[in-house]
Amino acid sequence: MLHLAIEVDNSPALSSNKIVDQMFQHVLNISSRPKREILFNSMESHLLRYKVIEILFYHSCVDRRNLPMSLAKILHFLQNSTLYLETQDAYRGKKQTWDEMLYLLILMFLSYQEVMTGLLRLSVTERMMHVSAETLPARTMHEEISERDIQEYFDIFCNKVSEELGEEFLVQLQQKISLLKLLMQSTVMKY
Numbered sequence: 001m002l003h004l005a006i007e008v009d010n011s012p013a014l015s016s017n018k019i020v021d022q023m024f025q026h027v028l029n030i031s032s033r034p035k036r037e038i039l040f041n042s043m044e045s046h047l048l049r050y051k052v053i054e055i056l057f058y059h060s061c062v063d064r065r066n067l068p069m070s071l072a073k074i075l076h077f078l079q080n081s082t083l084y085l086e087t088q089d090a091y092r093g094k095k096q097t098w099d100e101m102l103y104l105l106i107l108m109f110l111s112y113q114e115v116m117t118g119l120l121r122l123s124v125t126e127r128m129m130h131v132s133a134e135t136l137p138a139r140t141m142h143e144e145i146s147e148r149d150i151q152e153y154f155d156i157f158c159n160k161v162s163e164e165l166g167e168e169f170l171v172q173l174q175q176k177i178s179l180l181k182l183l184m185q186s187t188v189m190k191y
Contacts, residue, residue, distance in 0.1 A: 023052060024052075024055050033096065033100055036100075037103070046110075046111040046114035046115050047115050049107065050069065050108055050115055053108040053111070054077075057077040062080045062082075063076070063080045069112060069115065070112075071112075071188075074105060074112065075145065078180075079157060082097070082101070083097050083101045083104070094169075095165060098161055099172075099176065102176035102177060106183065109180065147188055150184050150185055151181075154181050158170060
């Protein structure tokens with residue numbers, strides 16, 4: 001239902017922001033990661049999923065810059081956020097938090113890709129105009145990211161994880177780190 005409400009609105013980005021504001025406290029109160037994953041995986045609207053994850057990261061971010069939806073914003077969250085979500089296992093809590101953070105960044109990136117390629121921030125009529133004219137909305141400077149920029153952000157992130165958890169946990173998280181990095185690099189190569 002939420003997906004449909006966002007789709008038919010004249011301003012999908014604005015309506016998704018209103019829905020996310022209402023959902024935020026409820027998402028924070030979900031006490032286990034599997035339940036949060038069920039919530040995110042069941043969201044049909046990629047725009048809404050992106051916005052919910054965005055607000056989670058924004059509220060756990062040291063440097064709260066107001067960047068538009070872009071690769072730069074995802075990299076900013078990678079460098080400056082630490083999720084403050086509950087975990088059920090206090091002993092492995094820090095590792096689980098970093099692991100969940102990477103999972104959410106991957107999900108956020110995939111949702112971002114769907115929103116950008118499907119023009120989901122635009123109303124249905126605006127999308128149809130772009131499709132019929134075979135044009136895309138202009139890219140912003142925040143989407144102009146190089147492979148070198150990506151590498152720098154990931155180096156900073158790996159150092160941060162290594163300092164907090166040690167090298168052995170960094171190795172355990174390496175698969176998700178590599179996946180996110182590869183996804184971002186493939187986007188840079190496309191444009």
